[in-house]
Amino acid sequence: xxxxxxxxxxxxxxxxxxxxxxxxxxxxxxxxxxxxxxxxxxxxxxxxxxxxxxxxxxxxxxxxxxxxxxxxxxxxxxxxxxxxxxxxxxxxxxxxxxxxxxxxxxxxxxxxxx
Numbered sequence: 012x013x014x015x016x017x018x019x020x021x022x023x024x025x026x027x028x029x030x031x032x033x034x035x036x037x038x039x040x041x042x043x044x045x046x047x048x049x050x051x052x053x054x055x056x057x058x059x060x061x062x063x064x065x066x067x068x069x070x071x072x073x074x075x076x077x078x079x080x081x082x083x084x085x086x087x088x089x090x091x092x093x094x095x096x097x098x099x100x101x102x103x104x105x106x107x108x109x110x111x112x113x114x115x116x117x118x119x120x121x122x123x124x125x
Contacts, residue, residue: 018099018107023073028097028111031071031081032121035095040117043095047087071099078102091117094124 018024035043069081080100088094092114100108112124 016105016107018079018101018109019105020073020075020077020101021109023075023077024079024099024101024107024109025111027071027073027079027081028099028109031069031083031097031099032095032111032113035083035085036113036115036121040093040115040119043085043093043115044117046085047093070102088114 067081067083069083071079071081073079078101080102082098084096086094086096095113095115096110097113098108098110100106110125114122114124116122
């Protein structure tokens with residue numbers, strides 16, 4: 012079984028992820044909602060979603076000067092919320108990574124799920 016290696020400086024990688032989420036949230040719910048697609052059907056307990064966009068790729072430099080690669084994905088969460096997933100991977104060895112998900116509600120409430 013493969014293990015995900017954490018970044019050497021987890022606190023810095025967390026700060027990079029939080030900063031990325033802040034940039035995405037600054038767009039506002041009304042700008043993000045059209046990006047996630049629409050539920051077209053509910054079949055056997057599964058939501059069939061159409062539309063939406065692929066991930067956004069980027070880079071960020073942490074406070075230490077370390078380079079991090081970012082993958083950000085905004086997705087359908089519920090009728091009144093969008094999910095924001097951010098993956099942060101350090102550029103240098105050992106190349107550790109961390110993932111997080113936040114939920115932005117229509118009323119502007121932002122909650123981190125993991």
